[in-house]
Amino acid sequence: xxxxxxxxxxxxxxxxxxxxxxxxxxxxxxxxxxxxxxxxxxxxxxxxxxxxxxxxxxxxxxxxxxxxxxxxxxxxxxxxxxxxxxxxxxxxxxxxxxxxxxxxxxxxxxxxxxxxxxxxxxxxxxxxxxxxxxxxxxxxxxxxxxxxxxxxxxxx
Amino acid sequence: xxxxxxxxxxxxxxxxxxxxxxxxxxxxxxxxxxxxxxxxxxxxxxxxxxxxxxxxxxxxxxxxxxxxxxxxxxxxxxxxxxxxxxxxxxxxxxxxxxxxxxxxxxxxxxxxxxxxxxxxxxxxxxxxxxxxxxxxxxxxxxxxxxxxxxxxxxxxxxxxxxxxxxxxxxxxxxxxxxxxxxxxxxxxxxxxxxxxxxxxxxxxxxxxxxxxxxxxxxxxxxxxxxxxxxxxxxxxxxxxxxxxxxxxxxxxxxxxxxxxxxxxxxxxxxxxxxxxxx
Ligand code: FES
Ligand code: FES
Numbered sequence: 001x002x003x004x005x006x007x008x009x010x011x012x013x014x015x016x017x018x019x020x021x022x023x024x025x026x027x028x029x030x031x032x033x034x035x036x037x038x039x040x041x042x043x044x045x046x047x048x049x050x051x052x053x054x055x056x057x058x059x060x061x062x063x064x065x066x067x068x069x070x071x072x073x074x075x076x077x078x079x080x081x082x083x084x085x086x087x088x089x090x091x092x093x094x095x096x097x098x099x100x101x102x103x104x105x106x107x108x109x110x111x112x113x114x115x116x117x118x119x120x121x122x123x124x125x126x127x128x129x130x131x132x133x134x135x136x137x138x139x140x141x142x143x144x145x146x147x148x149x150x151x152x153x154x155x156x
Numbered sequence: 157x158x159x160x161x162x163x164x165x166x167x168x169x170x171x172x173x174x175x176x177x178x179x180x181x182x183x184x185x186x187x188x189x190x191x192x193x194x195x196x197x198x199x200x201x202x203x204x205x206x207x208x209x210x211x212x213x214x215x216x217x218x219x220x221x222x223x224x225x226x227x228x229x230x231x232x233x234x235x236x237x238x239x240x241x242x243x244x245x246x247x248x249x250x251x252x253x254x255x256x257x258x259x260x261x262x263x264x265x266x267x268x269x270x271x272x273x274x275x276x277x278x279x280x281x282x283x284x285x286x287x288x289x290x291x292x293x294x295x296x297x298x299x300x301x302x303x304x305x306x307x308x309x310x311x312x313x314x315x316x317x318x319x320x321x322x323x324x325x326x327x328x329x330x331x332x333x334x335x336x337x338x339x340x341x342x343x344x345x346x347x348x349x350x351x352x353x354x355x356x357x358x359x360x361x362x363x364x365x366x367x368x369x370x371x372x373x374x375x376x377x378x379x380x381x382x383x384x385x386x387x388x389x390x391x392x393x394x395x396x397x398x399x400x401x402x403x404x405x406x407x408x409x410x411x412x413x414x415x416x417x418x419x420x421x422x423x424x425x426x427x428x429x430x431x432x433x434x
Binding site: 004020021022024043044045048051054057058059060062063064065067068111129130132133134 | 157158159160162185186189190192193202204206230253254255256257259260339
């Protein structure tokens with residue numbers, strides 16, 4: 001199977017690699033770049049486990065072809081932890097017990113990150129609207145909304 | 157495995173479309189990627205038209221709202237041109253899937269997919285959308301009401317690419333109501349859009365209740381009080397036009413009941429100048 005070259009930036013680091021033409025961004029991240037923090041739940045744009053930030057906007061990485069990302073800037077959950085410290089959202093998810101199995105968490109955090117960048121102090125309604133593409137099968141959404149809300153409030 | 161092609165010009169895109177084998181025009185990809193993943197379609201090539209200059213932008217031109225085929229539903233929601241001129245489109249876009257998918261899915265792609273339940277179709281129909289399709293032979297305009305011909309079927313030729321859709325700017329008021337089982341995650345069981353334009357003309361469009369989205373535009377000119385008086389007749393006409401099937405999402409009877417209820421709610425709200433909860 002011939003692969004095509006691709007150049008992109010993930011979490012500030014530049015990558016040059018090769019991908020098959022039908023690979024999604026999700027496959028590129030996990031299988032070519034070894035960034036397995038981004039999860040595959042449904043692979044069909046329904047669960048949000050694969051959420052990453054693509055040129056500033058949150059998207060389902062299973063719904064983007066890898067080759068669409070030539071020159072793109074991607075941010076994934078791996079970019080949250082920096083300088084030996086968890087990010088504000090990661091800490092808030094811990095404090096609020098906002099995960100159990102943790103499978104949805106990378107996607108939840110990337111959607112929340114995009115929301116907080118666009119709207120640093122979202123209301124609970126705005127949080128729920130922005131997170132409607134992210135499903136959690138075990139925690140229940142209340143603690144997730146509280147975690148995101150707490151970061152918004154602490155920024156004020 | 158399909159070849160992924162990214163033309164830089166329309167001519168290059170036409171050349172790709174003319175190649176041997178099944179070629180698909182690729183925009184947001186939110187339908188095609190799922191269909192390919194499930195093996196429902198196995199195209200030889202995907203022609204990604206998103207970067208073509210002719211498909212860009214959202215603007216008001218000559219009293220028309222013009223939306224490029226590369227504009228996503230997210231772009232449309234964020235656009236002040238859309239909010240100021242065709243608020244109903246924004247309202248409909250907000251019901252399409254969820255914010256993650258809206259950052260990829262395009263308005264024109266949603267229409268060209270020609271699903272009977274396409275979320276953007278009822279609103280685009282009552283707002284009198286007109287598509288511009290180009291091919292090596294030239295450009296033509298296609299009124300959206302003449303566009304859909306069957307389930308996932310439209311009138312485009314294999315060598316045509318839709319570059320934009322335009323809507324006459326109209327100060328009227330519209331409402332879109334969508335019935336679905338799970339917010340953010342379900343296709344429409346029923347979608348109904350109504351628009352009462354600045355000249356008093358009332359139009360209604362129905363989604364997910366026939367093989368194509370339906371436009372009912374023979375109600376003529378009605379004052380707000382006439383509209384309220386005509387409510388029962390309008391709802392009756394809507395129910396008669398709908399030919400829904402029963403499927404995993406809803407029974408035919410349920411869909412008919414929702415067409416009636418939504419039509420009545422929309423007519424009431426437009427006649428009284430009230431809002432309705434989605
Ligand atoms: S894995 Fe992408 S949305 Fe579920
Ligand atoms: S923590 Fe298990 S799916 Fe959300």
